[in-house]
Amino acid sequence: MTSIISACTAEWIKMKRQPILWISFIAMMIGPLMGILFMGILRHPEWAEKTPLLSDKANAMAIEVNWDSYFMVQLQALAVGGTLILGFISAWIFGREYADRTHTLWLSVPTSRSKIITSKLVVLTLWSVLLVSLQILTTVICGQFLGLPAWDPGNLLAWVTGMWTTFILLWFLCFPIAWMASRGRGYMAPLGMLVLAIVFAQLLGVLGLGGWFPWSIPAIHAGMIEQEIHWYQYLLVAVTGLAGMVGLFTWWNQTDQ
Amino acid sequence: MSLALELSHIQKSFGSTLALKRLDLQIPRGTLFGLVGLNGAGKTTLIRILLGMIQPDYGSVTILGQNIRNTKGPWSQVGYLLAGSQGYPRLTVLENLKVAARWRGGATSQHIQDTLEWVQLTREQYTLASQLSTGNMQRLGLATAMLTRPDVLILDEPINGVDPKGVLDIRQLFLRLTKEYGTTILLSSHILDELSRVADTIGVIHQGEMIQTFSRKELDAFLTPSLRLHIPDWQPALDFLQGRGYSAIHQEGSWILLHDPVLAAEPRTLIQELCLHHHTPTRVTAEHGDMTQIFLDLISPAHV
Numbered sequence: 363m364t365s366i367i368s369a370c371t372a373e374w375i376k377m378k379r380q381p382i383l384w385i386s387f388i389a390m391m392i393g394p395l396m397g398i399l400f401m402g403i404l405r406h407p408e409w410a411e412k413t414p415l416l417s418d419k420a421n422a423m424a425i426e427v428n429w430d431s432y433f434m435v436q437l438q439a440l441a442v443g444g445t446l447i448l449g450f451i452s453a454w455i456f457g458r459e460y461a462d463r464t465h466t467l468w469l470s471v472p473t474s475r476s477k478i479i480t481s482k483l484v485v486l487t488l489w490s491v492l493l494v495s496l497q498i499l500t501t502v503i504c505g506q507f508l509g510l511p512a513w514d515p516g517n518l519l520a521w522v523t524g525m526w527t528t529f530i531l532l533w534f535l536c537f538p539i540a541w542m543a544s545r546g547r548g549y550m551a552p553l554g555m556l557v558l559a560i561v562f563a564q565l566l567g568v569l570g571l572g573g574w575f576p577w578s579i580p581a582i583h584a585g586m587i588e589q590e591i592h593w594y595q596y597l598l599v600a601v602t603g604l605a606g607m608v609g610l611f612t613w614w615n616q617t618d619q
Numbered sequence: 620m621s622l623a624l625e626l627s628h629i630q631k632s633f634g635s636t637l638a639l640k641r642l643d644l645q646i647p648r649g650t651l652f653g654l655v656g657l658n659g660a661g662k663t664t665l666i667r668i669l670l671g672m673i674q675p676d677y678g679s680v681t682i683l684g685q686n687i688r689n690t691k692g693p694w695s696q697v698g699y700l701l702a703g704s705q706g707y708p709r710l711t712v713l714e715n716l717k718v719a720a721r722w723r724g725g726a727t728s729q730h731i732q733d734t735l736e737w738v739q740l741t742r743e744q745y746t747l748a749s750q751l752s753t754g755n756m757q758r759l760g761l762a763t764a765m766l767t768r769p770d771v772l773i774l775d776e777p778i779n780g781v782d783p784k785g786v787l788d789i790r791q792l793f794l795r796l797t798k799e800y801g802t803t804i805l806l807s808s809h810i811l812d813e814l815s816r817v818a819d820t821i822g823v824i825h826q827g828e829m830i831q832t833f834s835r836k837e838l839d840a841f842l843t844p845s846l847r848l849h850i851p852d853w854q855p856a857l858d859f860l861q862g863r864g865y866s867a868i869h870q871e872g873s874w875i876l877l878h879d880p881v882l883a884a885e886p887r888t889l890i891q892e893l894c895l896h897h898h899t900p901t902r903v904t905a906e907h908g909d910m911t912q913i914f915l916d917l918i919s920p921a922h923v
Contacts, residue, residue: 466701469670469671472722
């Protein structure tokens, strides 16, 4: 346990110096801020008098101005933005080691490779949890600031639950990206995989086959794609994640480095 | 003497390329073993196999009596530096060592400061690794390797890019580590002259095979300035010289070699003596030992 905590501390020392930390924070805030902006424009049309383009865009979204719609926009922002941002962080954490040739620094040390990989995943998880928490907090504070109507604690609870369940789905999908970053020995391969996954998620979603593609499922869960979702489709995400995790640990423990 | 490192029948291929061919190596504790070879000779593969980063196709690796495949590994007693991988560029020198201390355990803040002093990086401890010179980056890699005072150090090209004073400091550090602390060092380097000054043994690896090893005694003999005499009737001359107590040996043709730095510097008296006894040399050359030449001779196609 001590060595896991030590390894996590080492990962945090490394992570806090990485630009990805602040880039991911800014990127994670873009979706919510856009949602807040559009909702604000719809609620207070006088804000966008001088920028008709923004006003038109907000009106084109055809959403009602209330807490429920506002929460829905934020949940969808997480489903799409989160896939990209969490995938990017995973690619960075694992791929950067190869790009900098620093992975060899921890391959033959008393702390096992599995523990160091676990510590990377712990830091990835904690940072992602922090990002989602910030999104939730920003959303609620800004919603209050906008004075949105129809506040309902029940809706808030359902939305927060939806945010965290979407996060769990996204978290599972980080593992195949982390595996690809290791397998591809850098961050180009996982970023390519991420882009492809997002493209296929959209495409299969449109074709009504999204329920069978793991990267479409968070969007279906968040209500972006109107499609019924079953328990085995959640299982598909979990199995994909676990397969990525097994691949990740096997790669680092068994493959020549 | 007990062994610190032992490789038995190590073989490794990458696809159709045989990188190491049934290689055996034994390094006693408290000694410095120098590994030389051309690029692609198998040095880095050998080092990575020793560190458990690459699995050999055949053979076993034992470090400090532990087979690295069957145990959790003796990594708490092993420090290493691989070429091109000295530290995290976005971290300061101090942060790099703190990270290494977390992974290695047992290294206190005092250890870190002492190590920085050993490698003379105390002033640069708050500098980002990406801003260090090549030489200081090597020092950082060395500091990481030595952080927990390991019994075994495995170092790949540790003096590349280091300035002459730095090379001297590192040489003294290696000598101190082996002689005072009993550390075993495996050192791979292209700087043969430097290696021949510090190594107890040098191994020449070529095309995946350890083609020659030189003990310290052999190295001293090779590197001592010597005098070469060409004497057509060499046998009586050799008997004469040996009879006078000179360490003379016969070489190819009619050459006689004397390993003696004094004679190499001032051969006149000896030549006069030889002439007086009718063993007149037709050619005389003074030679200085050159490790690079020895190495090149060894790997030349004629030799291999």
